[in-house]
Amino acid sequence: GAGVSQSPRYKVTKRGQDVALRCDPISGHVSLYWYRQALGQGPEFLTYFNYEAQQDKSGLPNDRFSAERPEGSISTLTIQRTEQRDSAMYRCASSLPGGLSGELFFGEGSRLTVL
Amino acid sequence: GESVGLHLPTLSVQEGDNSIINCAYSNSASDYFIWYKQESGKGPQFIIDIRSNMDKRQGQRVTVLLNKTVKHLSLQIAATQPGDSAVYFCAESYSLREYGNKLVFGAGTILRVKS
Numbered sequence: 001g002a003g004v005s006q007s008p009r010y011k012v013t014k015r016g017q018d019v020a021l022r023c024d025p026i027s028g029h030v031s032l033y034w035y036r037q038a039l040g041q042g043p044e045f046l047t048y049f050n051y052e053a054q055q056d057k058s059g060l061p062n063d064r065f066s067a068e069r070p071e072g073s074i075s076t077l078t079i080q081r082t083e084q085r086d087s088a089m090y091r092c093a094s095s096l097p098g099g100l101s102g103e104l105f106f107g108e109g110s111r112l113t114v115l
Numbered sequence: 116g117e118s119v120g121l122h123l124p125t126l127s128v129q130e131g132d133n134s135i136i137n138c139a140y141s142n143s144a145s146d147y148f149i150w151y152k153q154e155s156g157k158g159p160q161f162i163i164d165i166r167s168n169m170d171k172r173q174g175q176r177v178t179v180l181l182n183k184t185v186k187h188l189s190l191q192i193a194a195t196q197p198g199d200s201a202v203y204f205c206a207e208s209y210s211l212r213e214y215g216n217k218l219v220f221g222a223g224t225i226l227r228v229k230s
Binding site for chain 2: 004031033045048050097109
C-alpha cells in the first residue's frame with residue numbers, strides 16, 4: 001500500500017491476555033520503528049529494526065513487550081499478560097535508510113484498551 | 116536526560132495570520148530537530164527539520180528557527196490556513212545503530228485556526 005498499515009485499529013482486551021499488533025511498512029523501507037503514544041502526548045520510542053535485525057529495544061518498558069520482524073518487512077509487537085497501564089496508541093513508523101534526520105512515516109496506529 | 120518541552124499548549128490564530136509555535140529542549144546532543152504535525156485521528160506527519168549546526172531553515176510556508184544558546188526551537192507558519200489546525204510536536208533526533216534515528220518528542224501544541 002501507499003502508507004504504513006497497522007492492524008487492528010482498535011483492540012480491547014482483558015487484563016492478563018496477550019495481544020499482538022501488526023505493522024506493514026511502506027514498500028522498500030528497511031527501517032521500522034514502534035512508538036507508543038499516550039493521549040495528549042508525543043510518541044515515545046519503543047524499538048527499532050533495520051531489515052530483520054532488532055537494532056535497539058531500549059524503549060520497551062519491560063520484558064512483557066517484544067517485537068519481531070522475521071522477514072524484514074511486516075513486524076509484530078507483542079504484549080504478554082497485559083495490564084491496564086499498557087492502554088495506549090501504538091504507532092509503527094518506517095523510513096528509508098541513510099541516516100537522514102528522522103523523517104519517519106507513521107501509521108494510523110493501533111489503539112489498545114486493557115480492561 | 117533527554118527531554119523536549121513546549122511553552123504553550125494551545126495557540127489560536129486567525130486565518131491568514133502567521134503562527135509561531137515554540138519549543139524548549141534540554142539536551143544538546145541531538146543531530147537534528149524536527150517538527151511534526153498530527154491531525155485528529157492520524158499519525159504524526161513530518162513537516163521540516165533542521166540540523167543542529169544551522170539556525171534557520173525555510174520550507175513551503177514554514178520556517179524553523181534554532182537558537183542553541185538558549186536551547187529554543189520555533190516553527191513559523193505563514194498565512195495560516197484552516198488545514199493547519201492540528202497538534203504540532205517538536206522532536207530531537209538521535210542516531211541509532213545501522214542508520215536508525217530515535218525521536219524524542221515533546222508534549223505538543225494545539226494550533227486552532229479561526230475562520
